[in-house]
Amino acid sequence: MDQSHIRNFCIIAHIDHGKSTLADRIIEMTGLLTEREMQAQVLDNMELERERGITIKSQAVRLIYQAKDGGEYVLNLIDTPGHVDFNYEVSRALAACDGAVLIVDAAQGIEAQTLANVYLAIDHDLEVLPVINKIDLPSADPDRVADEIENVIGIEAMDAPRISAKTGENVGEVLEQIITKLPAPAGDVDAPLSALIFDSLYDSYRGVIVFCRVRDGRLRAGDEVLMMATGAKFEVVEVGYFGAGQFIACEELAAGMVGYMTASIKNVRDTQVGDTITHAKEPVSEPLPGYKKVNPMVYCGLYPADGAKYPDLKDALEKLQLNDAALQYEPETSVALGFGFRCGFLGLLHLDVIQERLEREYQLDLVTTAPGVVYRVYKTDGSMLELTNPSNLPDPSEIEYMEEPVVDAEIMVTSDFIGAIMDLCQERRGRYVLMEYMEETRALLKYVLPLNEIIYDFFDALKSRSRGYASFDYELSGYERSELVKLDILINKEPVDALSFIVFKDTAYDRGRKMCEKLKKEIPRHLFEIPIQAAIGSKVIARETVKAVRKDVLAKCYGGDITRKKKLLEKQKEGKKRMRQVGNVDIPQEAFMSVLKLDES
Amino acid sequence: MELYIHIPFCMKKCDYCDFLSAPYDLDVRRAYTKALCREIAFFGKKLAGERIETIFIGGGTPSWLETELLDAVMQTVHASFAVEKEAEISMECNPGTVSAAAFASYRRWGLNRLSIGLQSANDDELALLGRIHNFDRFLRTYENARKAGIYNINIDIMTGLPGQTPQKLYFTLQQVIGLRPEHISAYALMIEKGTPFYERYKFDAVRQHAGMATEELPDDDTAYQLTKLTEQVLKEHGFLRYEISNFAKDGLVCRHNVGYWTRVPYLGVGLGAASLLGHTRYANERDMDSYLYQCSLLSEDGSGESPVWAGVDELSRKDEVAEYMYLGLRMTDGISRVGFEQTFGQSIDTYYKETMEQLRNEGMLSLDGGRVRLTEQGMDLSNRVLAEFLLD
Numbered sequence: 003m004d005q006s007h008i009r010n011f012c013i014i015a016h017i018d019h020g021k022s023t024l025a026d027r028i029i030e031m032t033g034l035l036t037e038r039e040m041q042a043q044v045l046d047n048m049e050l051e052r053e054r055g056i057t058i059k060s061q062a063v064r065l066i067y068q069a070k071d072g073g074e075y076v077l078n079l080i081d082t083p084g085h086v087d088f089n090y091e092v093s094r095a096l097a098a099c100d101g102a103v104l105i106v107d108a109a110q111g112i113e114a115q116t117l118a119n120v121y122l123a124i125d126h127d128l129e130v131l132p133v134i135n136k137i138d139l140p141s142a143d144p145d146r147v148a149d150e151i152e153n154v155i156g157i158e159a160m161d162a163p164r165i166s167a168k169t170g171e172n173v174g175e176v177l178e179q180i181i182t183k184l185p186a187p188a189g190d191v192d193a194p195l196s197a198l199i200f201d202s203l204y205d206s207y208r209g210v211i212v213f214c215r216v217r218d219g220r221l222r223a224g225d226e227v228l229m230m231a232t233g234a235k236f237e238v239v240e241v242g243y244f245g246a247g248q249f250i251a252c253e254e255l256a257a258g259m260v261g262y263m264t265a266s267i268k269n270v271r272d273t274q275v276g277d278t279i280t281h282a283k284e285p286v287s288e289p290l291p292g293y294k295k296v297n298p299m300v301y302c303g304l305y306p307a308d309g310a311k312y313p314d315l316k317d318a319l320e321k322l323q324l325n326d327a328a329l330q331y332e333p334e335t336s337v338a339l340g341f342g343f344r345c346g347f348l349g350l351l352h353l354d355v356i357q358e359r360l361e362r363e364y365q366l367d368l369v370t371t372a373p374g375v376v377y378r379v380y381k382t383d384g385s386m387l388e389l390t391n392p393s394n395l396p397d398p399s400e401i402e403y404m405e406e407p408v409v410d411a412e413i414m415v416t417s418d419f420i421g422a423i424m425d426l427c428q429e430r431r432g433r434y435v436l437m438e439y440m441e442e443t444r445a446l447l448k449y450v451l452p453l454n455e456i457i458y459d460f461f462d463a464l465k466s467r468s469r470g471y472a473s474f475d476y477e478l479s480g481y482e483r484s485e486l487v488k489l490d491i492l493i494n495k496e497p498v499d500a501l502s503f504i505v506f507k508d509t510a511y512d513r514g515r516k517m518c519e520k521l522k523k524e525i526p527r528h529l530f531e532i533p534i535q536a537a538i539g540s541k542v543i544a545r546e547t548v549k550a551v552r553k554d555v556l557a558k559c560y561g562g563d564i565t566r567k568k569k570l571l572e573k574q575k576e577g578k579k580r581m582r583q584v585g586n587v588d589i590p591q592e593a594f595m596s597v598l599k600l601d602e603s
Numbered sequence: 604m605e606l607y608i609h610i611p612f613c614m615k616k617c618d619y620c621d622f623l624s625a626p627y628d629l630d631v632r633r634a635y636t637k638a639l640c641r642e643i644a645f646f647g648k649k650l651a652g653e654r655i656e657t658i659f660i661g662g663g664t665p666s667w668l669e670t671e672l673l674d675a676v677m678q679t680v681h682a683s684f685a686v687e688k689e690a691e692i693s694m695e696c697n698p699g700t701v702s703a704a705a706f707a708s709y710r711r712w713g714l715n716r717l718s719i720g721l722q723s724a725n726d727d728e729l730a731l732l733g734r735i736h737n738f739d740r741f742l743r744t745y746e747n748a749r750k751a752g753i754y755n756i757n758i759d760i761m762t763g764l765p766g767q768t769p770q771k772l773y774f775t776l777q778q779v780i781g782l783r784p785e786h787i788s789a790y791a792l793m794i795e796k797g798t799p800f801y802e803r804y805k806f807d808a809v810r811q812h813a814g815m816a817t818e819e820l821p822d823d824d825t826a827y828q829l830t831k832l833t834e835q836v837l838k839e840h841g842f843l844r845y846e847i848s849n850f851a852k853d854g855l856v857c858r859h860n861v862g863y864w865t866r867v868p869y870l871g872v873g874l875g876a877a878s879l880l881g882h883t884r885y886a887n888e889r890d891m892d893s894y895l896y897q898c899s900l901l902s903e904d905g906s907g908e909s910p911v912w913a914g915v916d917e918l919s920r921k922d923e924v925a926e927y928m929y930l931g932l933r934m935t936d937g938i939s940r941v942g943f944e945q946t947f948g949q950s951i952d953t954y955y956k957e958t959m960e961q962l963r964n965e966g967m968l969s970l971d972g973g974r975v976r977l978t979e980q981g982m983d984l985s986n987r988v989l990a991e992f993l994l995d
Binding site: 523527529548549551552553554555556562563564565567568570571572574575578 | 607791793813814823824826827830847848863869871875876877878879884886914916926929930965982983984985986987989990991993
């Protein structure tokens with residue numbers, strides 16, 4: 003197919019602005035799917051995504067569109083995640099596109115993630131096509147939003163299609179403008195092969211399925227290809243494109259095309275997302291830009307609830323990493339939890355998603371320790387240690403000083419809540435940078451915030467304090483020196499390594515107190531009293547006590563129905579089994595996550 | 604063998620009750636009686652030769668069923684089974700559902716033990732529980748039962764009621780003891796899912812369980828005090844605690860219930876009733892329509908194919924060993940080592956040596972005199988202790 007009849011594009015939007023709905027409409031209107039095949043949201047095909055209403059993994063679909071000019075066009079729609087945790091995934095999806103459809107909610111206008119995504123798209127030299135969605139809402143004000151797009155982002159928006167993805171109104175205009183306003187790919191079919199890997203999937207029959215965008219040259223079955231970053235070589239078994247929910251094999255992928263290849267790739271580490279595929283015999287000299295090793299921002303320990311499942315967890319992490327270059331892990335051991343892994347994530351949502359996938363797709367029962375960021379510990383001997391596990395903090399006498407990661411945060415908020423949000427940022431040790439009014443009633447706040455302060459519950463706090471009117475985006479900006487201490491938790495006088503965490507010195511008391519309160523609720527009562535203490539070094543800064551239990555009786559033994567009684571006893575026994583023993587105290591697995599929810603109460 | 608007869612009817616469901624019971628219409632009550640008689644006749648044929656040592660008619664409120672319907676059921680029992688002359692024949696009743704004439708009728712088919720659900724002598728507590736009676740009506744029922752010649756009466760009371768103080772409970776205990784019943788059951792209120800009480804007190808129940816301050820239910824400490832008060836007062840008045848929640852004078856224990864705890868075989872008939880026959884536990888259909896349909900397939904004299912059980916649990920040896928322990932240990936006498944060996948042909952140590960020693964070291968179990976018993980603390984924490992006797 004002629005490259006001029008191909009459009010590779012993605013849809014970018016702030017969460018809830020209607021990205022998946024528009025994708026559905028476009029897929030419907032291009033007629034690749036029958037009504038019956040059409041599920042509510044075709045692109046979000048992972049069970050988890052549907053439940054959360056967010057798109058996590060980028061995917062692609064190839065559509066055929068008969069344009070008004072009479073031509074038949076191939077549209078490759080590459081889906082991108084919207085959440086800030088997944089900026090890297092957005093980035094590599096964008097790298098496979100030539101243009102981006104920007105959706106802005108006709109009522110809400112531009113939000114923090116809209117801006118972040120647009121800047122990313124512009125960074126990738128993508129043409130941006132604005133679309134104003136949700137015009138069916140009573141509060142829709144498309145004129146104001148069009149102004150806002152022009153003023154704030156600086157792109158022309160007067161012709162932007164004003165649509166309702168929900169009702170389908172004007173969606174046809176979006177398709178037309180994709181043809182007329184977004185550029186066709188401009189690769190050289192006869193040049194040596196270069197193709198960017200933007201995603202991949204492990205299939206137990208076919209091995210790794212690599213999703214790629216061909217920039218130059220041609221990729222065919224039988225070709226011997228080289229992965230430029232990893233150096234791995236493979237013989238291509240099959241190439242093809244993405245039908246609706248299926249892979250459709252074809253003869254070749256030529257410059258400008260988006261599709262997949264398989265090559266009996268068994269080793270999951272050989273095909274890294276962002277890498278460039280080229281021919282082994284006639285390689286290009288330079289890989290395509292786009293490959294960057296992503297550094298996790300948040301670390302936590304993941305342990306199998308059943309110690310015997312350690313190899314299964316290892317295997318599952320290995321498989322997940324294939325689809326998720328950002329996931330990192332290495333083995334670690336804990337006195338309380340046994341053998342497990344210290345895992346690195348892009349953010350807390352990413353952690354959550356991985357944890358849930360491990361539990362659902364691999365049927366693993368997990369214990370997760372409190373997430374933390376990567377601290378830099380400068381030692382008196384002049385060396386520097388990147389600390390991902392609080393347990394490894396050197397003795398205070400060996401520490402010269404420590405640094406913690408900070409982010410540049412942008413928060414958009416309606417003027418009523420500016421005060422509340424500024425208070426929140428202040429509480430989270432934020433450093434005010436500036437405030438700009440986007441329009442009369444909305445402002446953009448910029449703060450420098452320690453990453454440590456936003457990984458747990460900042461989103462929730464932001465939402466509740468602004469009644470949902472604030473949006474938020476951030477980018478890691480560097481490291482700053484900080485007064486940090488390690489807070490240890492002692493249960494029945496025994497320190498529990500998996501509960502230790504690093505905290506800003508001035509908030510240590512408060513955190514320690516809340517942690518003790520929380521653990522008091524999580525730890526079941528035993529036959530003896532259990533003191534719970536928070537300590538810095540040998541100094542105890544907070545204490546709670548779990549009272550001894552004195553009564554636990556099921557009185558009624560009725561009509562000879564023994565089964566019910568037995569079930570209750572079984573539940574009791576099972577509950578005990580699922581707990582971790584530290585000293586002579588049984589700690590439920592949830593307790594290890596409790597630090598996460600400190601601000602809920 | 605023991606016989607349990609379930610009558611799943613009540614005038615009004617109490618707010619805390621999660622038993623299989625509801626206020627069905629008269630035509631259902633009639634149809635049920637007919638079905639029940641067929642089921643009894645069927646098992647009478649099938650288990651011919653079995654002698655019935657105890658009968659327990661439970662509910663629901665069996666006394667709310669029309670006297671002539673209950674008569675029909677009991678006539679069928681006598682016609683189908685050999686009921687021992689000295690059999691204990693017990694029935695549950697609720698104050699206000701039974702007349703003096705009814706008692707006379709019950710006596711004719713052999714009723715010799717009555718269990719009256721009083722729950723509290725405080726009318727405000729009775730109203731809170733959604734009971735249909737007040738204390739005064741209970742007194743009349745009690746008097747009628749005595750007049751009819753029933754010399755073995757149990758009174759049910761409850762501890763841990765919302766707003767219950769030691770003073771209020773003490774009043775109930777005094778009133779009950781003053782009536783000189785032979786037996787008292789004192790149950791702690793359980794907040795069960797699916798009841799109005801669950802909706803009302805679910806958060807309080809969690810708080811209570813966690814040892815936190817409560818709003819309406821007594822907090823954990825008070826609930827504990829209430830049960831201790833009950834045990835102490837009943838002991839002072841000559842009631843021997845023979846099971847976790849049961850107290851009797853002069854050895855007048857409920858033989859039927861002791862049978863459950865010592866794994867005597869029993870047949871349960873009626874909606875949702877459970878049976879232990881041989882090495883199998885059975886459960887009847889719990890859905891009224893299905894139950895009626897199943898029994899309609901039997902002929903009136905009880906011939907026909909066996910009804911389909913809703914639950915059949917074939918017990919392994921380990922299941923039986925565990926049951927022997929967690930049921931037997933509910934009784935203050937516990938179990939004897941010799942009894943265990945006679946039943947299973949193996950020493951109890953084969954299964955529980957470590958468990959028992961650990962529990963003894965924790966102060967939960969006494970292992971003296973060839974018997975295994977819960978200590979008083981073990982009784983207080985019986986769920987935890989008994990769970991340790993489950994075998995994997």
